[in-house]
Amino acid sequence: MTSTSYTVTVRQATADDAGPLIAVLADAFHDGPVAEWLVPEPRDRRAIYYRYFKDALYHGLEHGEVYTTADLSAVAIWYPRLEPIRDSSHERQTTLETIAGVYAPKFTLLEAMFDAFHPDEPHHYLAYVAVDPQQQGRGIGAALLADHHRLLDRLGLPAYLEASNTRNRQLYLRLGYTAGPPLILPTEGLPIWRMWRGRQTPVGRSPFPTAPLPRRRAR
Numbered sequence: 363m364t365s366t367s368y369t370v371t372v373r374q375a376t377a378d379d380a381g382p383l384i385a386v387l388a389d390a391f392h393d394g395p396v397a398e399w400l401v402p403e404p405r406d407r408r409a410i411y412y413r414y415f416k417d418a419l420y421h422g423l424e425h426g427e428v429y430t431t432a433d434l435s436a437v438a439i440w441y442p443r444l445e446p447i448r449d450s451s452h453e454r455q456t457t458l459e460t461i462a463g464v465y466a467p468k469f470t471l472l473e474a475m476f477d478a479f480h481p482d483e484p485h486h487y488l489a490y491v492a493v494d495p496q497q498q499g500r501g502i503g504a505a506l507l508a509d510h511h512r513l514l515d516r517l518g519l520p521a522y523l524e525a526s527n528t529r530n531r532q533l534y535l536r537l538g539y540t541a542g543p544p545l546i547l548p549t550e551g552l553p554i555w556r557m558w559r560g561r562q563t564p565v566g567r568s569p570f571p572t573a574p575l576p577r578r579r580a581r
């Protein structure tokens with residue numbers, strides 16, 4: 363379905379749009395308190411965010427609904443959650459270690475916290491919305507969301523999301539959301555070491571990531 367709103371043309375995204383939309387997500391989310399908490403080292407963050415949002419976009423294309431604008435300057439990834447779902451956390455853990463290396467525990471914690479507080483009532487979940495930083499503040503994000511809200515209103519379904527800062531929280535309040543009590547991230551947690559003794563699995567390889575990214579095994 364294609365629709366136009368406030369001169370912003372919204373359409374469903376396809377795999378052909380993946381490259382530019384991954385860049386929009388990685389660039390839009392690159393700065394801010396959550397990003398700095400997840401990957402404090404900016405040199406690592408750019409590459410990790412690119413891999414994280416590549417995974418998120420393809421997951422959305424396969425399992426959710428992804429919308430973009432005609433000029434590919436914005437992207438919203440929605441998931442119809444008509445029944446409660448429980449993710450396979452071990453499989454997700456492996457994926458996060460591949461994406462984020464030593465930073466994976468924070469990504470795991472963030473996702474686990476989001477999952478734990480996710481409502482069970484039927485709704486659509488806005489997992490991510492992002493606008494190219496060069497194009498922000500021109501009404502594109504609001505128009506992209508309004509387009510899906512109109513569909514939800516026709517279906518009589520609510521929407522749910524996690525707002526990651528006070529500024530985007532204001533936008534969502536203006537679009538008709540109400541805010542619950544905040545989920546507080548542990549910013550200066552104590553380190554807890556995972557320990558392993560004995561034969562390593564797979565053979566000859568540490569079971570833990572030791573660098574921002576797990577090193578490739580020599581072929």
Ligand SMILES: CC(C)(COP(=O)(O)OP(=O)(O)OC[C@H]1O[C@@H](n2cnc3c(N)ncnc32)[C@H](O)[C@@H]1OP(=O)(O)O)[C@@H](O)C(=O)NCCC(=O)NCCS
Binds near residue numbers: 499504524527
């Ligand atoms: C949040 C976002 C999708 C809004 O899209 P947009 O096209 O910039 O927004 P609009 O022009 O329709 O509306 C403007 C409002 O969006 C919010 N906003 C704009 N830029 C923002 C930014 N960099 N970060 C957070 N919120 C922002 C503000 O509430 C702004 O209103 P204000 O100018 O009065 O403060 C977009 O700014 C963005 O990608 N931000 C970074 C990623 C992000 O925070 N995504 C949401 C995660 S929950």
